[in-house]
Amino acid sequence: MTEKEKLYKLFWEYKRFFFRARPMQATHYGFHLYDDLLGDFSKEGIEEYLEGETKFLSAFRKEIGPSRLKPIDRIDYQALCQDLWAGLELEKRERDWETDPASYVSRCTDACYLLSIGVFAPREERLRNLALRMRKIPHYLKQAQRNLKVCPRDSILTAYEITESSITFFKDLALHQSALPASLRKDLSESQKETLKALQAYGEFLKRTLLPKAKGSSAVGRELFDFMLREVHLLPYNAKTLLEMGQEELEKAKKKIRMVARLIDPRQDWRAILYKSHLDLPHPKKLVQEYQKVLGKVKRFIEEKGIAQIPAKDKLLLTETPIYERPIIPYAAYLPPAPLEKDPRGIFYVTPPFGSTRKIQALLREHSVQEVRLTVIHEAYPGHHLQFVWQNAHPSPIRKFLQDDVLAEGWAFYCEEMMLEEGFDPDSKTYLLLMKNHLWRASRVILDSQLHTGRMTSAEGVAFLKREVSMAHDSAVREIRRYLLEPTQPSSYMIGKQEILKLREEYRRRRHFRLGEFHTRLLKEGSLPFPFLRRLILEE
Numbered sequence: 226m227t228e229k230e231k232l233y234k235l236f237w238e239y240k241r242f243f244f245r246a247r248p249m250q251a252t253h254y255g256f257h258l259y260d261d262l263l264g265d266f267s268k269e270g271i272e273e274y275l276e277g278e279t280k281f282l283s284a285f286r287k288e289i290g291p292s293r294l295k296p297i298d299r300i301d302y303q304a305l306c307q308d309l310w311a312g313l314e315l316e317k318r319e320r321d322w323e324t325d326p327a328s329y330v331s332r333c334t335d336a337c338y339l340l341s342i343g344v345f346a347p348r349e350e351r352l353r354n355l356a357l358r359m360r361k362i363p364h365y366l367k368q369a370q371r372n373l374k375v376c377p378r379d380s381i382l383t384a385y386e387i388t389e390s391s392i393t394f395f396k397d398l399a400l401h402q403s404a405l406p407a408s409l410r411k412d413l414s415e416s417q418k419e420t421l422k423a424l425q426a427y428g429e430f431l432k433r434t435l436l437p438k439a440k441g442s443s444a445v446g447r448e449l450f451d452f453m454l455r456e457v458h459l460l461p462y463n464a465k466t467l468l469e470m471g472q473e474e475l476e477k478a479k480k481k482i483r484m485v486a487r488l489i490d491p492r493q494d495w496r497a498i499l500y501k502s503h504l505d506l507p508h509p510k511k512l513v514q515e516y517q518k519v520l521g522k523v524k525r526f527i528e529e530k531g532i533a534q535i536p537a538k539d540k541l542l543l544t545e546t547p548i549y550e551r552p553i554i555p556y557a558a559y560l561p562p563a564p565l566e567k568d569p570r571g572i573f574y575v576t577p578p579f580g581s582t583r584k585i586q587a588l589l590r591e592h593s594v595q596e597v598r599l600t601v602i603h604e605a606y607p608g609h610h611l612q613f614v615w616q617n618a619h620p621s622p623i624r625k626f627l628q629d630d631v632l633a634e635g636w637a638f639y640c641e642e643m644m645l646e647e648g649f650d651p652d653s654k655t656y657l658l659l660m661k662n663h664l665w666r667a668s669r670v671i672l673d674s675q676l677h678t679g680r681m682t683s684a685e686g687v688a689f690l691k692r693e694v695s696m697a698h699d700s701a702v703r704e705i706r707r708y709l710l711e712p713t714q715p716s717s718y719m720i721g722k723q724e725i726l727k728l729r730e731e732y733r734r735r736r737h738f739r740l741g742e743f744h745t746r747l748l749k750e751g752s753l754p755f756p757f758l759r760r761l762i763l764e765e
Contacts, residue, residue, distance in 0.1 A: 228293040232302055235288060236623055239281045246274045249336035254626070255563030260340060261357035263333060266368045271322055275313065282309045300757050301623040307754075308627055311457045318449055324376050325443070326384035326431060327710065329369035330424070333362050334391040337420075338547050341398060345566055353409060359395075359416035363423035370430050378439035379683055381431055383706045388428045394548045395420050443709035447678040453713045458631050459754040460720065464674045467716060471670030474719055475693070478667050482660035489653050496695045498657060505594040512577050512592055516557075517543055519594075519601045520573075526649050533607045533744040539614050540570035541605060545577055556591050556700075559604040561613035564625040569617060571610040591700070595655040599662060602644050607744065608637035615748040624751040630714050632752045635721010638666060642722075647740075665694045666722075669708070669715035676705070677712045724755045728762060735763065 226234070244251035248259035264270070285306055291299050321328065340355040395417060405413075445453075451463045462470070486495040520543060527533060546558065556576055562569030578592070602608055612633060617625055641659055645651065672689060675681035681689070683705050690701040708715045725747070732743050750761050 228290060229295070229298050232285075232289050232294065232298065233622060235281075235284060236305070239285075240622075240626070242277055242281065246277065249332050252336055252339050253563060255345065255565030255569065257345060257354075260351070260354040263336065263358060263361045263365045266322070266329070266365060266372070268372060270368075271372075275316055278309065278313055278316075282306065282313065285309070297761070298621075300753075300760060301621050304627055304753055304757050305623050307456075307459070314456070315449075315453070318452070319445065322372050323374060325380050325710065326369065326373050326376055326435060327380055327387055329366065330384060330388050330391055330427060333365055334387070334394060337362075337398075338394070342572075344568065344570070345563075349405060349409065352405065352413060356409065356412040356416040359413075359420045362420045363426075366423050366427045370427070370434075373435060375438055375440045376435050377441050377443045377709075378436070379706050379709050380443050381435050381439055383710065385428060385431045385436075388424055388431065390548050392421060392424050392428070395424065397548065442679070442683075444677045444679055445712045450674070450677045450712055458629060458713065458717075458720075459756045460631065462720070464678045467670060467720075468674040470723075471667050471674065471716070471719070474667035475664065475671065478660055478663040482657065482664060485653065485657045485660055489657065495657060495661065498654070499593075499661065500695065510577075513543060513545060513575055515592075515594065515597055516573070516575050516601060519597050520605055523598070523601050523644075523649065524606050526644075527607055530647060531739075531741040532644070532647060533611060533741055533748060535606070535611060536614050536618055538569075538618070539611075540568070541573055541610050542570055543573045543575065546574040557600050557604055559609045561609065562617055564617045571605075571613060573604055573610065591697075593658075595652065595658050598650055598655055599641050599658055602640050602649075603637040607644070608640045609633065612636050612748050612752070615745075616751040619749065619751050624753070628752045629754045630717040631721040631724065631755065632758065633721070634714070634717040635719075635723075635725055636747075638662075638718040639722040639725045661694065665696075666718040668693050670719050672705070672708055673713065673715040676708055683709070728755070728759060731759075731763060 240256075244254070244256045244259060246264060248262035248264050251257070251259050265273070285302070289302060291302050294302055337355055337358060340351050340358065343351055345351075398417065447464050454460045454462045454464075454467065482495045486493065486498055489498055520541075524535070528535060540562070558574045558576075560572040560574065562571045575592075604610065619625055641662060645656055645659060668690060672681065672686050676683070676686055686705040686708070687698070687701045690696040690704060691698060696704065728747070729743055732738065732746075746762060747758070750758055753761075
């Protein structure tokens with residue numbers, strides 16, 4: 226057996242362990258042997274899982290000789306070991322299973338949603354597993370309640386919103402079609418009732434037990450934040466240098482947006498142009514159709530201009546965001562195709578405006594025709610969806626699963642400006658929105674650093690987004706809560722874009738340059754941290 230074969234054999238042993246321990250993630254990745262389970266999230270179960278992860282990391286280090294691997298396989302090995310080690314360190318330092326009530330309810334609802342919409346098995350089989358999985362939710366949420374002691378207020382409030390939305394989701398879940406066997410309809414009905422009762426109890430626990438003794442913040446602190454930049458993403462930044470980069474980019478964006486606004490209408494500032502008079506707003510009930518129209522137009526442009534190669538096996542579903550996810554996805558989001566599915570497809574979520582007439586109008590401005598263009602580019606083509614389709618096509622099983630936010634989010638953000646530069650819908654209002662997105666992503670870098678190092682409160686963060694990006698209040702509140710729950714992720718857009726531009730320039734200097742060739746080459750390597758990508762792309 227070659228060293229590469231030994232590596233792959235051990236890797237699949239590790240993934241089978243992981244899927245058994247984390248059945249919800251297994252469903253997400255397209256492994257369906259455990260679709261009826263949720264996993265053991267008791268304190269003992271979590272400790273056993275971490276012990277298993279530690280043993281596999283040790284096995285990779287002891288049993289595989291990196292010097293006996295070819296250079297390209299050695300990169301996979303090094304990236305895998307780094308990812309495992311950094312993930313374990315984060316688990317030990319964060320202990321978010323004791324402080325993050327939102328993750329419990331979001332995970333179990335998401336796992337049930339995937340079974341309800343999937344196309345990977347006959348409907349009856351999926352719903353049978355759904356009934357079994359729902360029956361385990363009461364026990365799973367009781368485990369969560371035993372784990373959660375004292376939690377930050379912002380995390381509790383987010384968890385409560387997601388719980389309320391999850392209750393709506395399970396109430397509205399269409400399960401009881403007459404075509405199903407009577408026994409299955411009965412199982413689904415009973416499981417649904419038990420799930421709703423458990424979620425209501427969890428909501429009461431959040432409100433009456435956790436919230437009164439809420440303490441602290443979800444901010445991870447300077448030491449852990451710097452660790453994540455250095456060891457998870459392998460970036461040459463710390464909280465201080467990241468803040469400086471964000472402030473510099475914010476000032477650049479302010480100058481550019483003022484310049485573009487003057488070209489459109491010298492009598493108004495960019496806020497007035499974007500929100501009061503000039504943007505085209507779709508009908509709120511035809512939002513998905515507008516996204517679908519732009520989706521087709523963008524894909525044709527990419528193919529005609531050779532922006533990047535689109536694989537033949539490419540499927541994307543455009544649909545409304547599930548109700549339970551709307552508190553944390555105010556506009557749009559993307560769920561990538563599962564790497565192990567036989568017939569994988571990505572899902573592009575669009576969140577329709579909801580609430581009072583005034584609130585709907587405020588939210589609808591974030592879905593203007595011009596905004597839709599940039600969102601489709603970012604989330605679908607040539608952004609997230611195309612990148613993940615290529616990642617899933619990689620011949621290395623390791624590369625299919627490794628996922629670095631800096632490349633993934635940086636690529637999608639990079640695509641917004643690149644597509645306009647290449648001539649897609651050359652409209653000054655769309656470019657003005659692009660500059661607003663630049664403002665937003667630069668602001669995220671500042672907020673990410675400041676919130677997690679305790680130099681800015683949540684209220685100050687909300688005020689910052691409203692002042693600098695002109696974001697609606699409710700959306701700003703949700704954004705700040707999300708930033709607190711996902712340290713370094715808000716910065717990944719701007720950092721990743723800058724790293725791609727640096728890499729593109731170095732690639733241009735070394736060979737005859739074609740933009741589409743560079744893009745396809747980058748996409749085919751998957752979502753690795755940039756030090757590994759540089760070695761692959763530049764053949765160092």
